[in-house]
Amino acid sequence: MSEPTFADFGVHPDICAALKDLGIVHPFPIQAMTLPVALGGHDIIGQAKTGTGKTLGFGIPILQRVATPTDAAYADLPKPGRPQALAVTPTRELAVQVARDLERAGARRGVRVLTVYGGRAYEPQVDALRKGVDVVVGTPGRLIDLAKQGHLDLSGARTVVLDEADEMLDLGFLPDVERILSMTPASRQTMLFSATMPGAVVALGRRYMSQPTHIRAVGDDQDDSKTVKAIEQFVYRAHAMDKVEMLSRILQARDRGLTMIFSRTKRTAARVADDLTERGFAAAAIHGDLGQGAREQAMRAFRHGKVDVLVATDVAARGIDVENVTHVINYQCPEDEKIYVHRIGRTGRAGNTGIAVTFVDWDDLPRWGLISKALDLGIPEPEETYSSSAQLYADLDIPEGTTGRLPKSSQTRAGLGAEQIEDLGETGKSSGRRGQGARGGHAPKRADSPPTRDSAPRSRTRRRTHGAAQGGGAA
């Protein structure tokens, strides 16, 4: 009657122990379904909702199938620059995160994981490859570059994973991905993972696999909706001129933890972050026009709660896993239903609840119609909403009297601007001007009590996109 553990699935004791160190004992459904097939070396197309454990679903098999110095077969295996496994991701930050997860889970096995991606100096990555590495995680451009220069040899990659596979097999990436796969052994194990897996992509993916098992974990939602039930979704008609005003009121909602705001363009992301900062919020932007250092600095500041608002393009829509993200706001309507699913999936992860808000302006109406239909959200056209609307305040639990500017008295968090964020930079070139303004790092509000499935359902009347009953403890 007790829940199965990783050991029950034949996971190596060192990996079980490392997972236990991380507080992970019982496999999530996608992991339980994947492990028996993947540990046997078979190809897999794995689909599971956002935030339900896909990374370890392919990560554990990777780590387990890698030979380590204690294995007999190890002697002639690792040559410089010749990893035993490869994972490819569509963005650099996701590569960093996946590598971090693999490193943690593989720590006790002594698995050497290397992240390889552009925007960073070439030499350190070359040096690390030369020293020897078991698993490489990277983005396509730099992987190809390193392989072309002869620093990376993929002929020993027995296991290859395409994370966010539908994106990796999309037009923009396909040629690169094909090229990478062509450098790996034909006998490799191939695994494709994503929360969104259109039939056409599955069909395309099969071309690069041999007799793959298609695994679809329903998750613990016990339904066939494509979005996570624990994410409460709201949609408003918004006017461009009123959006920042609406935003800054939403950011003052009760029980707001970390918040991600998505825009469709880099310019808008930058502008919104500026606007919010000017209004007293602790916000950072992340998008592809920033240098890689600034991108990672923004991620770090957000993960550590030095800023509690991250304004992003779709560079951060997929895969990014930050604890305590309670709100996702689509400042601009996402392009399609896949991006919608991924964006809102930055919250409501690993059993937590979340709130997703989408602004739909006049131009977006047809687009939103398609999204709503594709996901079967079953909701009427979004209602006209203004920053001062009672509906907005009630839906999102915004205190009465809230205005569009953070009151001076509560600007403590905002006080830590550039200087403190800079302190997080790895170059450590802080100018020694710390200490003025806000003192000490302030934890983001309510960091101590993230909402979980077990927390009491909030009982206000609200307009929901999901018709189903209030989702508090649906477990």
Next chain:
DNA sequence: AAAAAAG
């Protein structure tokens, strides 16, 4: 058309 990914 935009974003991402090599520089």
